[in-house]
Amino acid sequence: MPDTDAxxxxxxxxxIRQRVLWTVAGFGTLAxxxxxxxxxxxxxRIHLGTAFDRSIPYADNVDAQIFFVARLxxxxxxxxxxxxxxxSGVVFQALLRNPLASPDTLGISAGASLGAMAAxxxxxxxxxxxxxxxxxxxxxxxxxxxxIVSGLSMARxxxxxxxxxxxxxxxxxxxxxxxxxxxxxxxxxxxxxxxxRWLMGSLDVASYSPIVAALVPMAIAWAGFATxxxxxxxxxxxxxxxxxxxxxxxxxxxxxxxSASLATGAAVSLAGxxxxxxxxxxxxxxxLVGADHRLVVPASAxxxxxxxxxxxxxxxxxxxxxxxxxxIITAIIGGPVFLWLLFRRx
Amino acid sequence: MxxxxxxxxxxxxxxxxxxYGIPKTVRLKADTTDTSATPKAVRVKADxxxxxxxxxxxxxxxxxxxxxxVPATTEMLFAMGAGPRIVGVSNYDRFPPEVARIAxxxxxxxxxxxxxxxxxxxxxxxxxxxxxLKRQLERAxxxxxxxxxxxxxxxxxxxxxxxxxIGAKPAADAAATRIEQQLAAVGRRVAGRSRPSTLLVFGRExxxxxxxxxxxxxxxxxxxxxxxxxxxxxxxxxxxxxEMSTEMILTRKPEVILELHYGNSLKPAAMDAERLVWNxxxxxxxxxxxxxxxxxxxxxxxxxxxxxxxxxxxxxxLHPEAF
Amino acid sequence: MLQVSDISFSYGRGRAAAQxxxxxxxxxxxxxxxxxxxxxxxxxKTTLLRIIAGVLKPESGRVLIGGHPIExxxxxxxxxxxxxxxxxxxSTFDFSVIDMVLMGRYPHLGAFELEGASDQTIARDAxxxxxxxxxxxxxxxxxxxxxxxxxxxxxxxxxxxxxLLLDEPTAALDLRYQFEIxxxxxxxxxxxGTTMIVSTHDLNLAAGLCERVVLLKQGRVxxxxxxxxxxxxxxxxxxxxxxxxxxxxxxxGHLTVVPIARY
Numbered sequence: 001m002p003d004t005d006a007x008x009x010x011x012x013x014x015x016i017r018q019r020v021l022w023t024v025a026g027f028g029t030l031a032x033x034x035x036x037x038x039x040x041x042x043x044x045r046i047h048l049g050t051a052f053d054r055s056i057p058y059a060d061n062v063d064a065q066i067f068f069v070a071r072l073x074x075x076x077x078x079x080x081x082x083x084x085x086x087x088s089g090v091v092f093q094a095l096l097r098n099p100l101a102s103p104d105t106l107g108i109s110a111g112a113s114l115g116a117m118a119a120x121x122x123x124x125x126x127x128x129x130x131x132x133x134x135x136x137x138x139x140x141x142x143x144x145x146x147x148i149v150s151g152l153s154m155a156r157x158x159x160x161x162x163x164x165x166x167x168x169x170x171x172x173x174x175x176x177x178x179x180x181x182x183x184x185x186x187x188x189x190x191x192x193x194x195x196x197r198w199l200m201g202s203l204d205v206a207s208y209s210p211i212v213a214a215l216v217p218m219a220i221a222w223a224g225f226a227t228x229x230x231x232x233x234x235x236x237x238x239x240x241x242x243x244x245x246x247x248x249x250x251x252x253x254x255x256x257x258x259s260a261s262l263a264t265g266a267a268v269s270l271a272g273x274x275x276x277x278x279x280x281x282x283x284x285x286x287x288l289v290g291a292d293h294r295l296v297v298p299a300s301a302x303x304x305x306x307x308x309x310x311x312x313x314x315x316x317x318x319x320x321x322x323x324x325x326x327x328i329i330t331a332i333i334g335g336p337v338f339l340w341l342l343f344r345r346x
Numbered sequence: 347m348x349x350x351x352x353x354x355x356x357x358x359x360x361x362x363x364x365x366y367g368i369p370k371t372v373r374l375k376a377d378t379t380d381t382s383a384t385p386k387a388v389r390v391k392a393d394x395x396x397x398x399x400x401x402x403x404x405x406x407x408x409x410x411x412x413x414x415x416v417p418a419t420t421e422m423l424f425a426m427g428a429g430p431r432i433v434g435v436s437n438y439d440r441f442p443p444e445v446a447r448i449a450x451x452x453x454x455x456x457x458x459x460x461x462x463x464x465x466x467x468x469x470x471x472x473x474x475x476x477x478x479l480k481r482q483l484e485r486a487x488x489x490x491x492x493x494x495x496x497x498x499x500x501x502x503x504x505x506x507x508x509x510x511x512i513g514a515k516p517a518a519d520a521a522a523t524r525i526e527q528q529l530a531a532v533g534r535r536v537a538g539r540s541r542p543s544t545l546l547v548f549g550r551e552x553x554x555x556x557x558x559x560x561x562x563x564x565x566x567x568x569x570x571x572x573x574x575x576x577x578x579x580x581x582x583x584x585x586x587x588x589e590m591s592t593e594m595i596l597t598r599k600p601e602v603i604l605e606l607h608y609g610n611s612l613k614p615a616a617m618d619a620e621r622l623v624w625n626x627x628x629x630x631x632x633x634x635x636x637x638x639x640x641x642x643x644x645x646x647x648x649x650x651x652x653x654x655x656x657x658x659x660x661x662x663x664l665h666p667e668a669f
Numbered sequence: 670m671l672q673v674s675d676i677s678f679s680y681g682r683g684r685a686a687a688q689x690x691x692x693x694x695x696x697x698x699x700x701x702x703x704x705x706x707x708x709x710x711x712x713x714k715t716t717l718l719r720i721i722a723g724v725l726k727p728e729s730g731r732v733l734i735g736g737h738p739i740e741x742x743x744x745x746x747x748x749x750x751x752x753x754x755x756x757x758x759x760s761t762f763d764f765s766v767i768d769m770v771l772m773g774r775y776p777h778l779g780a781f782e783l784e785g786a787s788d789q790t791i792a793r794d795a796x797x798x799x800x801x802x803x804x805x806x807x808x809x810x811x812x813x814x815x816x817x818x819x820x821x822x823x824x825x826x827x828x829x830x831x832x833l834l835l836d837e838p839t840a841a842l843d844l845r846y847q848f849e850i851x852x853x854x855x856x857x858x859x860x861x862g863t864t865m866i867v868s869t870h871d872l873n874l875a876a877g878l879c880e881r882v883v884l885l886k887q888g889r890v891x892x893x894x895x896x897x898x899x900x901x902x903x904x905x906x907x908x909x910x911x912x913x914x915x916x917x918x919x920x921x922g923h924l925t926v927v928p929i930a931r932y
Contacts, residue, residue, distance in 0.1 A: 013767075015783075016783045017783050020783070043591075043593060044596075060629060061629060062629045064629075065628070065629045069592060098761070099761060125553075132552055189453070197557060204556060205556065206554060206555045230775065236761045237758060237764070237772065238755065240755065241758065244722045244724060244748060245752075245773065246747070246748035248744060286762065290763070294783070316591060316593070321583075321594050
């Protein structure tokens with residue numbers, strides 16, 4: 001919690017160790033509750049007892065299938081995607097020293113979108129390992145975008161890397177958006193419809209293979225994220241002062257960029273571009289725990305998961321039996337929250 | 347203070363960006379897939395507007411140079427013997443084979459107005475929702491036929507109205523009647539048999555059960571399904587197309603799944619693989635009883651004379667024992 | 670304590686390297702002294718500070734700190750010996766003053782180590798030394814320019830290094846804060862014996878604060894020595910192309926420089 005009122009009555013603040021533990025415990029509980037409770041709710045009534053009843057053969061057990069095929073994968077997917085996007089948002093905001101940065105800023109998710117829409121428009125059809133061609137093409141798309149953005153960041157001048165990265169990433173984003181527009185233009189009616197729907201995001205994965213596939217890049221990303229919290233603090237105050245304090249800024253930026261891109265790319269390939277998670281969740285978390293990244297990073301991961309699970313729950317129950325795309329819910333909630341945060345800062 | 351206005355500017359830019367981005371992704375103004383408010387058998391608006399009356403253009407000339415932007419009306423024109431009078435068709439026309447030799451002028455989303463006008467048409471059949479195109483044609487004083495379509499009966503309505511408009515009334519009426527009779531025959535074949543609840547799938551993401559779009563109890567394909575002896579599993583929703591979540595599919599328990607593939611259809615081996623995808627939901631009666639069918643062909647997308655073929659194929663699939 | 674030998678540096682490579690930003694610069698700083706680095710814009714002062722801090726690598730030459738070549742020191746090692754006070758500090762996020770100061774402890778902690786009680790004590794001592802104890806939990810962004818600089822100096826003190834590099838420490842401050850910071854730095858040097866290198870435009874600041882000065886022009890050292898001997902009208906003319914009046918001011922207790930005319 002922010003430790004001061006108006007102008008600085010000093011309130012004692014717990015040591016960092018305690019704050020980390022409390023943060024992880026608190027948000028961890030929230031996330032765990034979301035993962036455990038969300039599959040219980042939905043547009044259809046099911047009986048948990050029936051779902052777990054081993055005596056009914058699986059093929060006949062509708063409740064079990066609703067729980068294990070329809071709901072549980074999507075809750076897990078929501079947790080993964082929400083966590084990944086929130087973490088990427090935190091990292092990009094610190095890396096670019098810009099509180100308005102989001103996982104979309106550098107064009108990585110535009111690359112993923114381009115891959116998916118190319119697959120839809122040109123009927124690229126090859127699926128493997130239970131992943132659809134759209135998911136695979138989406139993966140390829142963000143890999144391509146990552147290569148371009150990385151290349152740009154390697155060619156940077158010393159001392160201005162954040163600016164170059166930002167400019168290069170925004171340019172890649174604009175470029176890819178133009179290519180996306182072109183691909184959309186080539187699409188016929190049905191393909192356009194599918195493209196548009198893909199862009200709204202969907203967590204209804206209906207199986208575990210895409211989740212498992214997404215876990216691989218996400219695990220690598222998490223390993224990278226784990227090394228970052230303290231250095232993100234230092235870098236966000238200035239990359240030169242960070243370097244003067246012993247931070248290997250170049251290496252940190254590379255790890256941050258690759259990890260955030262891996263996480264974003266995997267998330268977008270899994271669920272399509274879900275907006276406003278990466279940009280809003282970090283700010284919401286900072287309101288609760290303050291600016292120290294050693295708190296913000298784990299809290300964002302956990303809160304992001306819970307947040308997207310909650311948004312997806314709303315999306316799939318609010319106009320039951322039909323569903324809204326989850327991207328609409330995150331935009332409806334995230335947009336006003338973001339505006340409020342902006343004006344609050346000013 | 348300078349920082350304050352920067353942030354406010356940024357906020358405004360963000361809102362503008364959103365305002366641009368979100369509608370951009372929902373840019374299908376001409377969304378004929380969600381006309382849920384209208385009841386099933388509505389009469390099609392068989393309208394033929396003429397050029398501005400300022401020049402007192404005579405309205406009774408028989409069109410000799412027809413451009414049809416709607417594949418369905420192209421097929422109808424051929425069915426009533428007016429094929430030779432067609433000078434332009436849409437990019438999506440595939441049938442009959444003669445259309446390969448006719449000039450292409452774009453489609454619903456991207457009509458090629460230049461080519462269209464260069465063909466000097468004396469009647470252009472446009473989608474009712476192509477507002478921009480209609481304005482341009484009116485400015486060029488080209489007669490327009492507004493094509494509007496809701497359900498199965500509208501196919502015959504349109505044929506008759508179009509026939510009257512182009513002066514081919516006897517042929518058009520005969521063709522329409524023939525279609526009606528053929529459809530009725532299909533209905534008679536399956537009459538009295540139990541009607542399985544059917545999930546009519548228009549499309550889904552290839553290789554998975556994601557983003558399933560299915561008939562929601564409205565529209566010409568729904569009508570054909572009902573005629574062919576099946577019950578639409580989403581009858582109560584009255585929407586032409588619904589994106590179904592996995593949970594919804596499981597709850598509705600369809601007894602038959604009909605999946606339509608058109609355009610660039612898959613090879614047989616791929617079709618088999620696609621059918622097996624449904625095994626991910628083993629509790630569905632359709633999966634248990636192995637009644638998942640994939641149907642390929644573009645007679646399903648064109649609400650024209652070939653709808654009879656579509657109806658027969660549906661009927662054969664749902665009730666093989668009746669044939 | 671610090672030996673800079675024949676350092677050369679240029680930005681860009683090959684043809685893009687228009688000219689040498691630093692060309693054969695050498696200087697020596699003894700422990701406990703306050704040295705001023707003076708020179709016009711583009712003379713290479715900031716680049717030199719960056720090289721000493723290990724942020725940039727020189728093309729040729731060596732830098733030795735406490736006898737160790739800095740290439741042989743790890744980044745953390747170097748940070749434990751040298752701390753930097755930049756001209757301006759902006760924090761993107763809402764860090765409090767104590768947060769900012771505790772960041773100075775980074776070189777003393779392991780990769781995943783969290784600050785402990787001793788780090789907190791050191792940080793609070795640094796606040797006390799800079800007179801910012803009352804600001805401990807205030808958000809850094811809400812402070813005035815002078816307060817911010819004092820906090821940044823505090824975080825550099827928390828880094829517990831023997832040497833401070835200050836880049837234009839008072840450039841963004843008004844007269845009152847200039848005075849305060851100058852007094853603070855002087856007292857830090859007196860009480861703690863902190864070695865300081867101060868890069869500045871402000872000749873009066875240099876005169877008041879620095880016992881020795883190094884004059885840098887177009888990447889070369891044109892003069893160095895004690896302030897009294899080196900900060901002369903002739904050298905100022907050489908350095909800035911300005912005719913100035915250099916006088917000892919009895920009340921201030923140091924030289925003052927007043928520019929008179931263009932040279």
